[in-house]
Amino acid sequence: MTIINYCESCHTEHTYTIKKELQLFRFREQDIELERRIAFCNHCGSLIDVEELESETMVNVARMYTEKYGLTxxxxxxxxxxxxxxxxxxxxxxxxxxxxxxxxxxxxxxxxxxxxxxxxxxxxxxxxxxxxxxxxxxxxxxxxxxxxxxxxxxxxxxxxxQTDEQIIESIYRSHEVTDLAGYSDFSLEKFIHMILYFATNGVLKTKLMKLMWYSDFLYFKRQTVSITGATYVKYPYGPVPKDHEIALAHLQHMNVIEVDERTNDEGWTMMMIQSSEPFDSTIFSDDELKTMQEIEAHFRDYGSRKISEYAHNEIGWLETVDKQPISYRYAEKLRELH
Incomplete structure (x- = not known):
C-alpha cells in the first residue's frame, strides 16, 4: 500500500520517507529529549506534517515526562x-x-x-x-x-x-521551603538542639516556645532564611511551633528532654522542660548561634507571662488568625532587640 500525504512545498500529495531524529521538546517547563519519527517528501525532500506521527510524538513526550517528572x-x-x-x-x-x-x-x-x-x-x-x-x-x-x-x-x-523522629518531621515538612517555614528545609537536628540550648538549665514550656519563635524569626529577618525550618502557629498565649504538644511528647519519648509538671502559688499548672542530652553548638553556623544567644540574653529575666505579652505586640501574631500558621514574611516587622 502506497502512503501519501500533502506536501506544503509541492502543493500536492506525494509519498514520503520516515526517518528518526533526536529533538529537544519543552514540555511543562521541562526539557524532554526524544527520538521522534518524522516524514520527508520523496519528491522535494521537504518536511511533511503527518498527523499520526505528530500525535505519536506528543504521546511519547507526555510518557517520558511522566516517567521522569510525573506519576504513573x-x-x-x-x-x-x-x-x-x-x-x-x-x-x-x-x-x-x-x-x-x-x-x-x-x-x-x-x-x-x-x-x-x-x-x-x-x-x-x-x-x-x-x-x-x-x-x-x-x-x-x-x-x-x-x-x-x-x-x-x-x-x-x-x-x-513511624519512629518518633519521623512523626516530628512529618509535622513540619509539609511547609518546607515556603514562607511558613522560612524558605528552609526542616532540620530535625537543629530543631532538637535549639530546644536543648534553651532548656539546658530548665525552661518553662510557654517561654521555650517564644524563644524558638524569636530565634527563627529574627534570623529570618536578617538572613531571609530560618534556622530550623519549623512552622509556627498563633495561639492565645503567643506563637508556638506547629503541633508542639505532639513534638514535645515524642522528644520526651526519645529521652531528649524531661517534662516536669509543677503548680505555682496561684494554682496554675506549669510545664518545665529540661534537656536530657548535651547541646551541640557545631550544628549551627556562627550567625545562627549568635542569634540564639542574643534571644536568650534579651529574654533572660522574662517569665512566661511577660514574654507572651511581649510577643502579643508583634505584627505577625496580631494579624494572623487564631490557630493558623504565621508567615515568616512578618519577620520584617519584628522588633529589634535593644
Missing part, C-alpha cells in the same frame, strides 16, 4: 487509596473535579498544578490532614463522617509504624 496512573491511584477515600470526597479535599481524579487514575496526564498536589501527597502523606482542615466545609455531612473515620484510621496506622 497506578501511583496516582495509590495516593488516594492509601487513605481509603472515595473519588468524590478525595476530589473535594483537593479542590479538584471528581471527573479529573477518575481521568488521572485511568491514565490521563494530570494538569501541572494537580500533579504537584499528587506528588506532594505521595512524598508527604500527612498533608492530607491540612487539605481536610482547609476544605472539609465542601463535604456533605455523610461524607464528613466517612472521611473523618478513614483519616482517623489512617493516622493511627501511620503512627504505629
Amino acid at each position: 496512573s497506578l501511583e496516582i491511584q495509590n495516593v488516594r487509596q492509601q487513605y481509603k477515600l472515595g473519588v468524590r470526597p478525595f476530589a473535594k479535599l483537593l479542590n479538584i473535579g471528581s471527573a479529573s481524579v477518575t481521568r488521572y487514575e485511568s491514565g490521563s496526564l494530570p494538569q501541572a498544578t494537580h500533579l504537584e498536589l499528587y506528588k506532594r501527597l505521595q512524598q508527604h502523606p500527612h498533608v492530607i490532614l491540612e487539605f481536610f482542615n482547609r476544605n472539609k466545609g465542601s463535604l456533605s455531612s455523610r461524607e464528613l463522617k466517612m472521611v473523618e473515620a478513614s483519616l482517623d484510621a489512617w493516622t493511627m496506622a501511620e503512627q504505629s509504624f
Whole structure:
C-alpha cells in the first residue's frame, strides 16, 4: 500500500520517507529529549506534517515526562487509596473535579498544578490532614463522617509504624521551603538542639516556645532564611511551633528532654522542660548561634507571662488568625532587640 500525504512545498500529495531524529521538546517547563519519527517528501525532500506521527510524538513526550517528572496512573491511584477515600470526597479535599481524579487514575496526564498536589501527597502523606482542615466545609455531612473515620484510621496506622523522629518531621515538612517555614528545609537536628540550648538549665514550656519563635524569626529577618525550618502557629498565649504538644511528647519519648509538671502559688499548672542530652553548638553556623544567644540574653529575666505579652505586640501574631500558621514574611516587622 502506497502512503501519501500533502506536501506544503509541492502543493500536492506525494509519498514520503520516515526517518528518526533526536529533538529537544519543552514540555511543562521541562526539557524532554526524544527520538521522534518524522516524514520527508520523496519528491522535494521537504518536511511533511503527518498527523499520526505528530500525535505519536506528543504521546511519547507526555510518557517520558511522566516517567521522569510525573506519576504513573497506578501511583496516582495509590495516593488516594492509601487513605481509603472515595473519588468524590478525595476530589473535594483537593479542590479538584471528581471527573479529573477518575481521568488521572485511568491514565490521563494530570494538569501541572494537580500533579504537584499528587506528588506532594505521595512524598508527604500527612498533608492530607491540612487539605481536610482547609476544605472539609465542601463535604456533605455523610461524607464528613466517612472521611473523618478513614483519616482517623489512617493516622493511627501511620503512627504505629513511624519512629518518633519521623512523626516530628512529618509535622513540619509539609511547609518546607515556603514562607511558613522560612524558605528552609526542616532540620530535625537543629530543631532538637535549639530546644536543648534553651532548656539546658530548665525552661518553662510557654517561654521555650517564644524563644524558638524569636530565634527563627529574627534570623529570618536578617538572613531571609530560618534556622530550623519549623512552622509556627498563633495561639492565645503567643506563637508556638506547629503541633508542639505532639513534638514535645515524642522528644520526651526519645529521652531528649524531661517534662516536669509543677503548680505555682496561684494554682496554675506549669510545664518545665529540661534537656536530657548535651547541646551541640557545631550544628549551627556562627550567625545562627549568635542569634540564639542574643534571644536568650534579651529574654533572660522574662517569665512566661511577660514574654507572651511581649510577643502579643508583634505584627505577625496580631494579624494572623487564631490557630493558623504565621508567615515568616512578618519577620520584617519584628522588633529589634535593644
